[in-house]
Amino acid sequence: MDVIPLGPGFAAEVRGATLSDVASDDAAYAATRAAFEEHSVLVFRGQHVTDDIQLAFSRRFGPPEVTKVGSMGTGSHFVILSTIGPDGKAVPADHRQALRARANQLWHTDSSFKRVPALTSILSARIIPAHGGETEYVSTRRAFERLEQGLRNKLENCFAWHDYAHSRGRIAPGLASPEEQAALPPVCWRMVWRNPVNGRGALYLASHAYAVEGMDAAAGKKLIDELTDAATAPGTSYLHQWRQGDVVMWDNRATMHRGRPWPAHEARLMIRTTISATEADGVATMGLPSPQAAE
Numbered sequence: 001m002d003v004i005p006l007g008p009g010f011a012a013e014v015r016g017a018t019l020s021d022v023a024s025d026d027a028a029y030a031a032t033r034a035a036f037e038e039h040s041v042l043v044f045r046g047q048h049v050t051d052d053i054q055l056a057f058s059r060r061f062g063p064p065e066v067t068k069v070g071s072m073g074t075g076s077h078f079v080i081l082s083t084i085g086p087d088g089k090a091v092p093a094d095h096r097q098a099l100r101a102r103a104n105q106l107w108h109t110d111s112s113f114k115r116v117p118a119l120t121s122i123l124s125a126r127i128i129p130a131h132g133g134e135t136e137y138v139s140t141r142r143a144f145e146r147l148e149q150g151l152r153n154k155l156e157n158c159f160a161w162h163d164y165a166h167s168r169g170r171i172a173p174g175l176a177s178p179e180e181q182a183a184l185p186p187v188c189w190r191m192v193w194r195n196p197v198n199g200r201g202a203l204y205l206a207s208h209a210y211a212v213e214g215m216d217a218a219a220g221k222k223l224i225d226e227l228t229d230a231a232t233a234p235g236t237s238y239l240h241q242w243r244q245g246d247v248v249m250w251d252n253r254a255t256m257h258r259g260r261p262w263p264a265h266e267a268r269l270m271i272r273t274t275i276s277a278t279e280a281d282g283v284a285t286m287g288l289p290s291p292q293a294a295e
Helices: 019-024 026-039 051-059 096-103 140-146 149-155 164-169 178-183 217-231
Strands: 002-005 012-015 041-044 079-082 118-127 135-139 159-162 187-190 192-194 201-203 209-212 237-240 247-251 255-259 269-276
Touching (some): 012 026, 019 026, 026 041, 026 247, 041 237, 051 118, 051 269, 096 164, 135 140, 140 201, 140 217, 187 192, 209 217, 247 255
Parallel strands (some): 012 041
Antiparallel strands (some): 041 247, 118 247, 135 237, 159 187, 159 209, 192 201
């Protein structure tokens, strides 16, 4: 297996191993997991992808999430990212499916709004538009390391509030349904996630982040916006141009990503599996300490 660097200090292509190899072979999994910890974004090209193969591959990295209420694929282990209507054609630009796709064009990390955040997401290309629809990634690990030391020290003990309804509300009022809002109340996470394997810290940010614990609303928003701008500065991203058979996985602890626009009349179908972070992935240190724990 070869690992070929792709992006500006992160992201790599894995060659000489298929998803099935990683799912069934311990040595292939160990090499892939090491590359994942090092590079944060891994690209597998030319894959024969089925739902069963994608899920078997995903399970090697931890427990798969059950898709939340209000999403296509709810109750399964698959998030269906589709702009295809019942008639087989692309839905109109003002359709809820299209608006949700537009919300994914905000910089974010998956599942930061959940009670258990995500380790990794695995995305497979099933139907891709002829033009556009790329996925863009930045390394929040490298962004953290670019900050001056005093700010890094401060952020180690800062916590941000994340809310699914906040990010969806930036696209359209009511885009997050009452059912989704009830199932996904705001959660608070440390703003720096340290990788337990290599000890490197990464900013933990997303479009779902709306406030910083202990700061007034304006100051907290300003800090989140400034850190997001720093993490997504020009020249810091890897832009993945999808081909049929591509699968990309990324570390939600150490990256942000966004979808890029494509012509509204062109259909797009992507299937995502998402793996919950566990204690071994450092999640135990991320939550806001309770008053009892702080005493």
